[in-house]
Amino acid sequence: xxxxxxxxxxxxxxxxxxxxxxxxxxxxxxxxxxxxxxxxxxxxxxxxxxxxxxxxxxxxxxxxxxxxxxxxxxxxxxxxxxxxxx
Numbered sequence: 373x374x375x376x377x378x379x380x381x382x383x384x385x386x387x388x389x390x391x392x393x394x395x396x397x398x399x400x401x402x403x404x405x406x407x408x409x410x411x412x413x414x415x416x417x418x419x420x421x422x423x424x425x426x427x428x429x430x431x432x433x434x435x436x437x438x439x440x441x442x443x444x445x446x447x448x449x450x451x452x453x454x455x456x457x458x
Contacts, residue, residue: 374450375422377415384439391440395433399425405452412443416452 379399383391396413399406402425405416415422430442 373419373448374417375419376447376449376451377422377426378412378443378445378447379415379426380412380441380443381433382441382443383437384441385437388437391433391437394436395429398429398432402429405450407452414452416450 381392381395382388396408399413399415402415404422404425407414407416415426426444433442434440
């Protein structure tokens with residue numbers, strides 16, 4: 373089963389950029405389909421693979437920040453090729 377996940381990591385601290393950059397680089401290294409935009413990072417792929425990577429990388433990201441939020445939306449199926457038809 374394929375899924376789409378939208379993530380927004382928000383460290384609640386000064387000097388927040390290094391934690392976000394580290395998180396995104398780790399997601400890029402996962403070899404999953406990743407699309408980045410100024411507001412969020414999107415991850416696409418097989419449910420089990422995506423969730424395994426996210427579990428590991430979210431835990432690491434949280435260990436690198438003192439306080440923070442992670443917003444996550446999960447959609448079934450993989451929608452990386454979505455184009456509006458209006």
